[in-house]
Amino acid sequence: xxxxxxxxxxxxxxxxxxxxxxxxxxxxxxxxxxxxxxxxxxxxxxxxxxxxxxxxxxxxxxxxxxxxxxxxxxxxxxxxxxxxxxxxxxxxxxxxxxxxxxxxxxxxxxxxxxxxxxxxxxxxxxxxxxxxxxxxxxxxxxxxxxxxxxxxxxxxxxxxxxxxxxxxxxxxxxxxxxxxxxxxxxxxxxxxxxxxxxxxxxxxxxxxxxxxxxxxxxxxxxxxxxxxxxxxxxxxxxxxxxxxxxxxxxxxxxxxxxxxxxxxxxxxxxxxxxxxxxxxxxxxxxxxxxxxxxxxxxxxxxxxxxxxxxxxxxxxxxxxxxxxxxxxxxxxxxxxxxxxxxxxxxxxxxxxxxxxxxxxxxxxxxxxxxxxxxxxxxxxxxxxxxxxxxxxxxxxxxxxxxxxxxxxxxxxxxxxxxxxxxxxxxxxxxxxxxxxxxxxxxx
Amino acid sequence: xxxxxxxxxxxxxxxxxxxxxxxxxxxxxxxxxxxxxxxxxxxxxxxxxxxxxxxxxxxxxxxxxxxxxxxxxxxxxxxxxxxxxxxxxxxxxxxxxxxxxxxxxxxxxxxxxxxxxxxxxxxxxxxxxxxxxxxxxxxxxxxxxxxxxxxxxxxxxxxxxxxxxxxxxxxxxxxxxxxxxxxxxxxxxxxxxxxxxxxxxxxxxxxxxxxxxxxxxxxxxxxxxxxxxxxxxxxxxxxxxxxxxxxxxxxxxxxxxxxxxxxxxxxxxxxxxxxxxxxxxxxxxxxxxxxxxxxxxxxxxxxxxxxxxxxxxxxxxxxxxxxxxxxxxxxxxxxxxxxxxxxxxxxxxxxxxxxxxxxxxxxxxxxxxxxxxxxxxxxxxxxxxxxxxxxxxxxxxxxxxxxxxxxxxxxxxxxxxxxxxxxxxxxxxxxxxxxxxxxxxxx
Numbered sequence: 001x002x003x004x005x006x007x008x009x010x011x012x013x014x015x016x017x018x019x020x021x022x023x024x025x026x027x028x029x030x031x032x033x034x035x036x037x038x039x040x041x042x043x044x045x046x047x048x049x050x051x052x053x054x055x056x057x058x059x060x061x062x063x064x065x066x067x068x069x070x071x072x073x074x075x076x077x078x079x080x081x082x083x084x085x086x087x088x089x090x091x092x093x094x095x096x097x098x099x100x101x102x103x104x105x106x107x108x109x110x111x112x113x114x115x116x117x118x119x120x121x122x123x124x125x126x127x128x129x130x131x132x133x134x135x136x137x138x139x140x141x142x143x144x145x146x147x148x149x150x151x152x153x154x155x156x157x158x159x160x161x162x163x164x165x166x167x168x169x170x171x172x173x174x175x176x177x178x179x180x181x182x183x184x185x186x187x188x189x190x191x192x193x194x195x196x197x198x199x200x201x202x203x204x205x206x207x208x209x210x211x212x213x214x215x216x217x218x219x220x221x222x223x224x225x226x227x228x229x230x231x232x233x234x235x236x237x238x239x240x241x242x243x244x245x246x247x248x249x250x251x252x253x254x255x256x257x258x259x260x261x262x263x264x265x266x267x268x269x270x271x272x273x274x275x276x277x278x279x280x281x282x283x284x285x286x287x288x289x290x291x292x293x294x295x296x297x298x299x300x301x302x303x304x305x306x307x308x309x310x311x312x313x314x315x316x317x318x319x320x321x322x323x324x325x326x327x328x329x330x331x332x333x334x335x336x337x338x339x340x341x342x343x344x345x346x347x348x349x350x351x352x353x354x355x356x357x358x359x360x361x362x363x364x365x366x367x368x369x370x371x372x373x374x375x376x377x378x379x380x381x382x383x384x385x386x387x388x389x390x391x392x393x394x395x396x397x398x399x400x401x402x403x404x405x406x407x408x409x410x411x412x413x414x415x416x417x418x419x420x421x422x423x424x425x426x427x428x429x430x431x432x433x434x435x436x437x438x439x440x441x442x443x
Numbered sequence: 444x445x446x447x448x449x450x451x452x453x454x455x456x457x458x459x460x461x462x463x464x465x466x467x468x469x470x471x472x473x474x475x476x477x478x479x480x481x482x483x484x485x486x487x488x489x490x491x492x493x494x495x496x497x498x499x500x501x502x503x504x505x506x507x508x509x510x511x512x513x514x515x516x517x518x519x520x521x522x523x524x525x526x527x528x529x530x531x532x533x534x535x536x537x538x539x540x541x542x543x544x545x546x547x548x549x550x551x552x553x554x555x556x557x558x559x560x561x562x563x564x565x566x567x568x569x570x571x572x573x574x575x576x577x578x579x580x581x582x583x584x585x586x587x588x589x590x591x592x593x594x595x596x597x598x599x600x601x602x603x604x605x606x607x608x609x610x611x612x613x614x615x616x617x618x619x620x621x622x623x624x625x626x627x628x629x630x631x632x633x634x635x636x637x638x639x640x641x642x643x644x645x646x647x648x649x650x651x652x653x654x655x656x657x658x659x660x661x662x663x664x665x666x667x668x669x670x671x672x673x674x675x676x677x678x679x680x681x682x683x684x685x686x687x688x689x690x691x692x693x694x695x696x697x698x699x700x701x702x703x704x705x706x707x708x709x710x711x712x713x714x715x716x717x718x719x720x721x722x723x724x725x726x727x728x729x730x731x732x733x734x735x736x737x738x739x740x741x742x743x744x745x746x747x748x749x750x751x752x753x754x755x756x757x758x759x760x761x762x763x764x765x766x767x768x769x770x771x772x773x774x775x776x777x778x779x780x781x782x783x784x785x786x787x788x789x790x791x792x793x794x795x796x797x798x799x800x801x802x803x804x805x806x807x808x809x810x811x812x813x814x815x816x817x818x819x820x821x822x823x824x825x826x827x828x829x830x831x832x833x834x835x836x837x838x839x840x841x842x843x844x845x846x847x848x849x850x851x852x853x854x855x856x857x858x859x860x861x862x863x864x865x866x867x868x869x870x871x872x873x874x875x876x877x878x879x880x881x882x883x884x885x886x
Contacts, residue, residue, distance in 0.1 A: 302767025324745025
């Protein structure tokens with residue numbers, strides 16, 4: 001069945017025949033075969049419900065609740081303040097940067113991903129809280145950055161509109177039954193949206209967590225989920241060796257384990273996907289950076305994600321990528337068709353330094369820049385791959401998110417690590433609790 | 444002489460006695476001694492004029508021209524569109540993010556660091572060109588991203604205000620004598636600011652290149668330069684082994700060469716320094732990512748810079764930093780005193796999950812988060828250092844920029860590479876010219 005929103009992965013320059021530090025062409029069959037048991041295990045994780053993100057397209061009640069609540073909130077308020085950190089922040093940011101358009105939907109502001117008081121002051125100066133809704137997002141309600149910001153915002157709201165009225169301004173996205181934020185929401189009578197079971201923060205962009213802010217920004221959230229479903233189903237219906245996310249995973253695993261290429265650069269050639277890189281960065285780092293294998297062996301695995309932006313970073317990072325240590329795999333995202341375009345005018349036809357640009361469209365130029373960068377890397381022996389999407393749309397962005405969730409889960413299988421925990425975040429939290437005098441914690 | 448704006452470097456957790464993958468404490472004296480000839484060579488580079496950035500504090504005519512021109516432009520226009528890429532973009536962004544304040548000075552917009560037509564369309568929709576000045580920045584005037592964007596902006600301006608009037612809107616920052624943009628400026632009669640001799644793009648933030656947009660945003664540009672001067676003079680007047688930027692360089696070089704720690708993470712705990720990380724990222728990558736040593740040997744040196752943000756990235760990257768491969772050196776920037784602060788209110792004293800935060804100020808919390816992260820890294824054997832600045836101010840940001848320029852130059856000395864060229868950027872450019880049909884280029 002032809003796909004409505006095909007997401008393809010061109011890995012031709014990932015192989016040693018084209019880029020000398022690439023994967024061995026002779027082992028292409030072996031690499032494909034190594035992906036078959038990975039696919040089998042991922043399908044088991046899906047069907048057994050052990051890994052929740054596979055089931056996102058079936059959470060239809062949540063989607064309906066998101067749309068209903070967003071429509072109601074958008075009628076009452078002009079601004080939405082999203083209060084979250086990590087997975088409760090980066091997904092919505094990526095969606096709104098790619099698909100939100102000024103003048104449509106609510107204006108979105110993000111706070112709670114830091115405890116920088118200067119930033120909070122800037123937000124409070126800028127916003128009229130009477131016209132603002134607050135979406136506080138935390139599964140537990142114990143996380144210090146969003147909960148401290150929320151306590152302050154709530155205090156300001158209560159002062160501005162009164163204790164009673166402030167309840168209408170707040171929407172809490174949290175665990176349906178337990179946790180501190182659930183208790184707060186119940187006590188205050190806030191509207192709530194449920195964080196679905198079994199889906200960790202960094203896999204939650206296409207659940208209530210990311211979809212509610214997106215819907216408030218007038219983004220087609222059903223399209224996002226449909227794109228993810230299409231990508232998931234294509235994965236299920238394609239042989240392991242031909243599956244784009246599995247090949248992406250297999251090639252990165254091979255580069256990491258066999259050739260010490262421990263840095264994964266994601267470089268979309270589109271400003272709209274800049275924050276998508278930040279979302280990917282959490283997914284890849286937290287899922288794959290692990291001290292222990294599933295059997296408890298100390299492995300200290302991890303690939304360091306780097307979020308780059310084409311063509312911009314050609315004038316910042318490309319020198320290093322072309323000439324530095326051969327320790328990176330670069331992946332471009334190419335947007336085949338842009339939603340707007342212009343031709344470069346020709347005001348100075350006699351000046352050769354600029355005349356050569358004239359008459360080309362900006363999209364031609366950005367495509368040529370990506371292709372030229374891939375050629376240069378390849379000539380310097382450095383592997384790169386390119387993910388193509390037809391255009392930036394809800395379906396393609398939802399599909400891309402699903403692509404990277406699948407690829408991340410697959411690399412974790414290949415490394416025999418748990419993609420879904422984050423034990424290494426706890427060490428720092430405990431030390432901080434001790435410093436702030438929280439009961440039961442000491443340095 | 445006590446410093447007005449002390450910038451200090453706490454490297455206690457960079458040593459193996461505190462973080463097991465750190466530098467050998469026994470070699471501390473040897474490391475300090477290795478920095479003495481580095482200091483001598485840098486001072487020679489300064490005094491001989493071979494390396495221009497040392498002389499920035501003495502470019503007083505340029506500073507006066509920046510202030511005069513900015514005052515004039517700010518009287519006539521409300522918005523400034525900065526058209527530049529790389530060093531002609533990242534410095535001004537960093538300065539304005541750290542020191543610009545809404546409601547003061549001109550609103551700044553950046554374009555020309557990409558050729559994404561969607562982004563250009565968003566800008567054109569948002570801005571009334573009749574009220575906007577355009578600062579096009581390119582030493583040569585041949586760079587495709589800013590020059591294509593400028594051609595389009597110029598075309599729109601001419602259509603909007605006429606050929607004659609549009610001249611008043613444009614300020615070109617370019618070579619004082621040669622190059623395509625110089626020819627254009629002379630032909631059109633644009634006002635110009637000179638790009639000073641011998642200062643490459645990534646070292647130019649505190650010259651006309653970065654200072655003019657900063658001045659338009661009402662930033663104290665004399666304070667920026669004074670901070671850089673203070674840092675430079677402190678470097679000159681301190682023994683090599685006690686110099687903060689030299690120690691930073693020596694410890695990074697040691698980590699890179701002896702222990703394979705090839706990733707340099709810069710993690711300010713302040714939203715205002717987020718774009719500072721992007722500026723650092725270019726400086727570090729382009730200066731130190733080099734195929735050949737100065738004598739022509741193939742070395743493929745380079746440390747990959749990662750721009751992180753505390754506390755935000757504790758919920759994105761810290762899992763990897765604590766548990767992944769021991770291939771990183773993390774540097775925090777701690778802002779000792781914030782320009783605003785709040786206390787966390789206590790609306791739910793009976794809920795232990797949030798009550799422990801109450802009564803602490805946000806600045807206390809962010810300081811505790813940084814300290815706790817350093818402790819956790821150290822317990823996991825991973826080295827980290829902390830640069831302290833008193834507060835975010837023109838003097839401290841200028842000083843920080845000088846700190847990193849000195850440190851970068853010093854690492855290049857230790858690696859025996861040229862910090863000031865970028866031959867690896869040319870490969871991709873030539874391929875792109877060929878694709879776009881520029882005369883004299885083929886694939």
